Amino acid sequence: MAVARNRSLRPGPVAGRHLDDGHGLWRYADRIAVRCHRCAAPGWVVRGSRTAGFRCLSCSLVLEEGNACGCGCCGAGTWVGPVRYSGRRPCGYCGHQWLHAQAHRAVASPPLEALPVACAQCGRSSDVSVSVQPVRDAESNDPYFGMPLLLVERTRAGLLWAYN
Ligand SMILES: [Zn+2]
Ligand SMILES: [Zn+2]
Structure with missing residues (x-):
């Protein structure tokens, strides 16, 4: 409690x-x-x-x-x-803008380079390249x-x- x-x-x-x-x-x-x-x-x-x-x-x-x-x-x-990852790109299937990727990790290693994001329009998943920032x-x-x-x-x- x-x-x-x-x-x-x-x-x-x-x-x-x-x-x-x-x-x-x-x-x-x-x-x-x-x-x-x-x-x-x-x-x-x-x-x-x-x-x-x-x-x-x-x-x-x-x-x-x-x-x-x-x-x-x-x-x-x-x-x-701790690090924060973020990135965005258009959907790889229908061109919908934008797919936003965001993630938080308690430690910097191993580094992430991309995150899968589901498109709000067509529902398919694309990998979004992310950049890293120290928190x-x-x-x-x-x-x-x-x-x-x-x-x-x-x-x-x-x-x-x-x-x-
Ligand atoms: Zn040591
Ligand atoms: Zn899409």
């Missing part, structure tokens, strides 16, 4: 607080206690002078914010947390890589979390 009530309370207040206090929150974001998304070992996301990084002492996973390969195209590739205002994830925070406590009032 308590679990069901917490779930219903979670999205509203926590999301609002995160957005409204976003500026102040960054002051605490230089060292963030997280759980490695690969092996669940505790670790630290540390913000350097220009970028943030994570190094897992347990499974040796290394994440560097931004330039994974130096080309500037890999920024999205370091995000492991950075999700609760209890670090803002650089989206890894789950270590300091998280479920309370009767909802989810309580801290960066450090």
